[in-house]
Amino acid sequence: MGARQKGKTWKRLLSFAVAGTVASSLVVSSPAYPLSAAGTNSVQNPGFEAGNLSGWADFSGANVVTAFDQVRSGSYAVRTTGLIEQTIGGLSPNTTYMLTGWAKGSSVNVDGRIGVKDYGGNELQKEIRSVSYTNAVLVFTTGPSDTSTKIFLWNANGVGELYGDDFTLEQVTNYAVNGGFESGSAAPWSSGAAIVSSGQRTGAKAVSTSNSAELTVTGLSPNTMYSLIGYAKAGSAGVTARVGVKNYGGSENNLPVTSTGWTQVSIPFLTGGSNTSATIYLWNPAGSGTVFGDDFFVTRVKTDYSTPNQDISFTSSDSVLNDNFAWAKSQAKSYMTSGLGNNFASYWNGYTFRSALYSRDFAHASLGAHLLGMDAENYQTLQKFAASANASRKWYPLWALNFSDVVPYYTDYNSDTSFVREIPAVFELTEKGYKQYLWTGNTDYINDPALVTYYEKSVNDFIALHDANGNGIADEGGTGDIFKGTATYNENPSAHLKEAGDAIGSQYQALLAYSQIQSARGDSAGSGVTAGKASSLKSLFNSTWVNTSSNRFIRGWYDSTKYDNFGKENSWFMPMKLITNPGSTNNNYLDYIDSQVKGLAPFNIEAYTYLPETFFPYQQNDRGVYWLKYIGNSRSTYPEVGFTVVGHTVEGLMGVVPDAPNHKVETLSHLPESVTWGEVNHVAVGDHDLKVKHEGVGRTTLTHNYGSQPLQWEATFPGTHSQLFINDVAQPASTKVVNGVAVSSVTVSVPVGSSIVVRANIAANLIKNAGFEAGTADWTFTSGTGIASNIPHSGSKLAYLDAGTAKQISQSFMIPESGTYTLKAWVAAGGSGGVLGVKVNGSAAGSVAIPNVTAYNEQSITGIVLNAGDSVQVYVTGPTSQWINVDDFSFTKQ
Numbered sequence: 001m002g003a004r005q006k007g008k009t010w011k012r013l014l015s016f017a018v019a020g021t022v023a024s025s026l027v028v029s030s031p032a033y034p035l036s037a038a039g040t041n042s043v044q045n046p047g048f049e050a051g052n053l054s055g056w057a058d059f060s061g062a063n064v065v066t067a068f069d070q071v072r073s074g075s076y077a078v079r080t081t082g083l084i085e086q087t088i089g090g091l092s093p094n095t096t097y098m099l100t101g102w103a104k105g106s107s108v109n110v111d112g113r114i115g116v117k118d119y120g121g122n123e124l125q126k127e128i129r130s131v132s133y134t135n136a137v138l139v140f141t142t143g144p145s146d147t148s149t150k151i152f153l154w155n156a157n158g159v160g161e162l163y164g165d166d167f168t169l170e171q172v173t174n175y176a177v178n179g180g181f182e183s184g185s186a187a188p189w190s191s192g193a194a195i196v197s198s199g200q201r202t203g204a205k206a207v208s209t210s211n212s213a214e215l216t217v218t219g220l221s222p223n224t225m226y227s228l229i230g231y232a233k234a235g236s237a238g239v240t241a242r243v244g245v246k247n248y249g250g251s252e253n254n255l256p257v258t259s260t261g262w263t264q265v266s267i268p269f270l271t272g273g274s275n276t277s278a279t280i281y282l283w284n285p286a287g288s289g290t291v292f293g294d295d296f297f298v299t300r301v302k303t304d305y306s307t308p309n310q311d312i313s314f315t316s317s318d319s320v321l322n323d324n325f326a327w328a329k330s331q332a333k334s335y336m337t338s339g340l341g342n343n344f345a346s347y348w349n350g351y352t353f354r355s356a357l358y359s360r361d362f363a364h365a366s367l368g369a370h371l372l373g374m375d376a377e378n379y380q381t382l383q384k385f386a387a388s389a390n391a392s393r394k395w396y397p398l399w400a401l402n403f404s405d406v407v408p409y410y411t412d413y414n415s416d417t418s419f420v421r422e423i424p425a426v427f428e429l430t431e432k433g434y435k436q437y438l439w440t441g442n443t444d445y446i447n448d449p450a451l452v453t454y455y456e457k458s459v460n461d462f463i464a465l466h467d468a469n470g471n472g473i474a475d476e477g478g479t480g481d482i483f484k485g486t487a488t489y490n491e492n493p494s495a496h497l498k499e500a501g502d503a504i505g506s507q508y509q510a511l512l513a514y515s516q517i518q519s520a521r522g523d524s525a526g527s528g529v530t531a532g533k534a535s536s537l538k539s540l541f542n543s544t545w546v547n548t549s550s551n552r553f554i555r556g557w558y559d560s561t562k563y564d565n566f567g568k569e570n571s572w573f574m575p576m577k578l579i580t581n582p583g584s585t586n587n588n589y590l591d592y593i594d595s596q597v598k599g600l601a602p603f604n605i606e607a608y609t610y611l612p613e614t615f616f617p618y619q620q621n622d623r624g625v626y627w628l629k630y631i632g633n634s635r636s637t638y639p640e641v642g643f644t645v646v647g648h649t650v651e652g653l654m655g656v657v658p659d660a661p662n663h664k665v666e667t668l669s670h671l672p673e674s675v676t677w678g679e680v681n682h683v684a685v686g687d688h689d690l691k692v693k694h695e696g697v698g699r700t701t702l703t704h705n706y707g708s709q710p711l712q713w714e715a716t717f718p719g720t721h722s723q724l725f726i727n728d729v730a731q732p733a734s735t736k737v738v739n740g741v742a743v744s745s746v747t748v749s750v751p752v753g754s755s756i757v758v759r760a761n762i763a764a765n766l767i768k769n770a771g772f773e774a775g776t777a778d779w780t781f782t783s784g785t786g787i788a789s790n791i792p793h794s795g796s797k798l799a800y801l802d803a804g805t806a807k808q809i810s811q812s813f814m815i816p817e818s819g820t821y822t823l824k825a826w827v828a829a830g831g832s833g834g835v836l837g838v839k840v841n842g843s844a845a846g847s848v849a850i851p852n853v854t855a856y857n858e859q860s861i862t863g864i865v866l867n868a869g870d871s872v873q874v875y876v877t878g879p880t881s882q883w884i885n886v887d888d889f890s891f892t893k894q
Contacts, residue, residue: 313682
């Protein structure tokens with residue numbers, strides 16, 4: 001990804017050019033390029049880390065620079081107002097190479113060029129007009145006697161300053177044998193191919209067929225992304241050519257060409273777990289007339305474009321969270337599809353065996369994508385989905401798009417009245433558009449005419465067209481047929497719904513988001529009206545969507561029939577979207593969701609990816625981490641998983657809340673007691689780069705790595721505190737209630753390059769390994785007791801005791817400070833007779849009977865008066881029959 005200057009990472013474009021010995025070129029936007037076969041960089045001093053221009057010829061007084069916002073990676077980059085170039089020898093004739101390089105201008109008026117020449121073919125160059133580092137990729141084939149080339153960085157119009165960094169020149173493998181048909185024979189393509197020597201795109205030959213021409217591509221690697229790029233044209237008007245790929249471990253995919261001029265087709269595909277080959281083809285489906293093809297490439301794709309100086313990272317005291325984040329980051333990066341062939345900036349977010357983008361999956365993956373530097377991809381994908389909504393589709397966006405254009409993906413679309421559509425996605429695109437504005441500070445998210453139109457239509461016209469009973473809640477027909485439209489994301493509900501919990505929750509958040517967008521655009525009156533609609537909707541929900549007899553929310557309606565049983569998305573979206581009022585019903589419902597999901601057989605992993613954000617907002621941190629680990633431990637190749645693990649870690653676990661337009665950020669630790677510290681580095685909030693470290697929930701350090709100005713940091717902590725400590729200096733704190741939980745905060749200005757520590761006086765838990773996540777460590781277990789993982793209260797483990805009062809688990813520790821203490825533990829029992837107790841200096845100091853209740857309940861012993869140096873033993877004894885499960889102990893000073 002490019003450096004994050006002034007929130008403009010989304011402006012990044014990348015080019016990919018291919019040239020043969022006879023001049024040819026292919027230029028497309030792309031941050032994905034063919035992976036070198038040789039892996040050897042022939043460029044001398046490629047990143048200018050020598051601290052000078054050694055290896056480069058300078059024609060304009062260029063110099064190396066070291067400023068953080070001028071360097072892409074390492075310590076140095078180059079700055080020029082003219083031209084620098086390097087002659088590279090030792091190449092092989094008739095061999096294909098790939099040049100990559102990164103450049104950016106001091107303003108968008110700088111006409112930057114990265115190029116290659118003198119290799120035996122036509123000069124190639126890519127224009128770069130961006131204030132963020134942008135990658136250029138040029139692929140060329142040396143001439144029959146050429147063994148050298150020249151590469152260059154050129155400020156073509158001499159305006160401003162051009163920066164460059166990280167150049168590579170490597171050999172390329174094209175797995176499509178005889179892809180340009182220059183051998184004069186169709187082999188190894190199928191017998192349906194005929195060679196022609198006129199009308200070719202490049203070189204001397206092309207292929208024609210009235211039926212099909214196929215090539216089996218071998219030597220591929222399993223679970224690896226490749227790109228098919230080819231050119232086709234129709235022999236006459238009315239004829240359609242199709243270029244496609246199949247037999248690679250995913251669904252067959254092809255794209256049409258109806259033009260009689262050469263047209264580029266590009267299809268990314270991910271090989272299956274055991275697939276090492278694929279079939280590419282040129283096809284004339286009508287079987288009449290002729291179609292032509294030329295210049296086919298199958299190349300392995302590199303997708304990691306992280307700027308080394310800014311690559312987001314996460315570490316903590318919990319190795320599982322660390323490993324999951326590293327896996328998720330790598331996995332998500334591998335799904336970049338931008339510019340493969342003529343794709344717009346995008347990334348795979350749905351099934352990888354379909355060459356398509358999905359609106360639901362994009363909405364959920366977009367936060368993780370931003371954190372991984374995919375701002376250009378987020379912006380362009382949102383634009384495409386917004387553009388797909390129109391009056392004939394009753395302002396539904398398309399459910400699935402091809403990567404290359406605003407074209408419906410055929411699997412999910414028959415016509416404008418028969419295509420997959422689900423109400424929550426309509427509203428989530430509006431909500432996520434505003435959230436991307438808060439993360440990036442990119443004002444195009446609130447000013448782009450197409451986006452603004454979509455936002456407005458989604459919360460006005462769409463609702464009016466889908467509100468059969470006139471109650472202001474978007475609804476559908478209740479058929480359960482996704483091609484006719486459904487009210488819920490749950491495509492396999494136990495009952496069909498006309499109104500659904502995930503739809504009304506998403507509608508509420510879309511109204512809030514659009515109100516803020518209106519306010520940011522200066523429409524205070526309109527903002528007030530929309531905010532009023534959101535408030536009214538929430539009031540309506542909390543007065544009519546609650547079943548007081550079951551103390552649960554209603555997850556959906558079919559006319560007058562209401563459903564309050566469990567419905568997956570249409571259940572947990574209600575508290576997740578914050579439309580539920582905090583309180584006992586909401587707390588009970590969160591318990592209900594957690595127990596229901598844990599009691600079900602495993603279902604589609606995509607649905608689970610919403611659970612961390614269901615619990616973290618209510619500071620149910622143990623549950624949030626449990627489900628964060630669950631989805632990470634799945635190691636699922638479904639793209640949404642990797643993106644959401646990254647997003648949940650930063651926004652959920654680390655509690656980072658951005659306000660990039662106002663150069664602000666808020667933090668609130670959601671670390672459970674089992675995770676003693678966590679740190680995330682290189683979090684992009686607009687043009688600011690941050691490092692946040694939490695130690696428990698009571699101490700946070702924010703480092704302002706770089707930015708354009710000081711950052712306003714609201715450091716927030718759970719509980720009511722009259723004062724907080726900024727670098728150990730007491731300051732008055734403000735208090736507020738967030739989602740039913742009291743928090744306290746102070747705001748401090750953090751200069752660029754500075755670190756500031758804010759802490760609260762929050763009592764430490766004296767019990768180690770309080771949730772048994774480290775197994776038996778720090779505890780003493782008798783026979784008949786142990787560690788299990790079947791039904792923990794939170795996290796992934798619990799302790800159990802079999803029947804028998806001699807069964808016991810215990811932990812002993814010293815008291816560091818005199819005072820009054822409280823012991824708490826979560827318990828569940830299949831029988832009576834169990835005891836939770838405390839001994840001080842060997843004598844009983846308090847106990848409580850563990851009730852015969854199979855659901856987890858919290859038991860406590862309060863008012864334990866202790867002196868510094870006292871020896872304390874906390875213990876649990878077994879029941880007279882059945883079993884006891886215990887989890888999540890705490891022993892804190894009051």
